[in-house]
Amino acid sequence: MNSEPSLQAIWDALNDVPDPEIPVVSLVEMGIVRDVNLLSKRVEVTITPTFSGCPALKVMENDIKIKLHEIGIETVIIHTTLSPPWTTDWISDEARAKLKDFGLAPPARHGGNIELTFFDPVACPYCDSTNTTIKNSFGSTLCRAIHYCNHCQQPFEQFKPL
């Protein structure tokens, strides 16, 4: 190896690691990667789980290791932290737009109190109508809820506020 990659190169590489369940956004955009430490001959990456029972966490750890190995880092140590607790408020605006394009209604920002969002209408990601009905507050993954758009008559998923 000629020279060690820079911290920026590592963040750029991590920004190419897709979320295993929502591949249109990266782990960095989702706010899952919290910290990167570049030490001599090793890199420490701190990640935080979205939902605490998220089965994708192990996949994410592996994907991060593989990506960093690709750019020449041999030793990658992954730490997991629960604090501060991950919140959908951290999902970047750019990522929200990508979620919407993907057909997943982005979560409303709530500033820490998710109960504030429970009665808000969720806009359909296809036609933007708020004439929608919640069908199930649980969906195909821990982070999704199922809604129905009464305007364009399309069922759709929402990324749940957390």
Add this chain to the structure above:
Amino acid sequence: MKETTKQALADKLLAMADDELILGHRNSEWTGHAPILEEDIAFANIAQDEIGHAVIWMQLREALTGETADSLAFFREASAFRNTQFVELPKGDWAFSMLRQYFFDVWETILLKRLQSSAYQPIAEAAAKMRNEELYHLRHTTAWIKRLGLGTGESNGRLQRALNDLWPYVHQLFVQLPNETILVEERIAPDPMTIYHQWQEIVYPFIQEVDLKRPPNKTPPTTQRKEHTHHLTTLLAEMQEVARLDPKAEW
């Protein structure tokens, strides 16, 4: 940390983890069998969340004792589990499973809120993480209890039977562990009686609202978390089967 405090903390973490794990596993038995597809998905999600919470409590305990979550879940005999009988009872009918989950959700949302100010920082952090997830459970099971209680004679009758059957057992959640006073004194965990009072304030009026009759309070069949029904043995036989076939397997 003093050795006695450390032991009490490890015991408390195990009790909380085992309740989550066993209830999560019980609920997962509905996967593929729930009354409607949406509910199949919802209850599988709830089960997965509870098992996730069990893993978190076990990881906090691992930092104190060195025992891993996998070894605790898959390689203990029933007599070493510290869950309540309340969570190990068979899943019963839909009313039974929904009411049990509702009771548990009310208890857990109160407990997690209180634990957010635990003097033991890792518990405070974990509680903050879990609580928002729990609010989704509570909203869901509250809606189901309303639907069943205020639905038809059949659904109300089933829910009333579930209530009668669960009532003595649910009180096991509020029994203090033998060494828990240490944790209360050191502000690591709240007094279970204060959780009980908060729980009553929510559950009692709600039972009335959904047309159920609250049974008289009875002493639980046991107040010891080391005593189990035979149902736990059969549950573990299934839950641990694969791991025990090849304990050294890499996943």
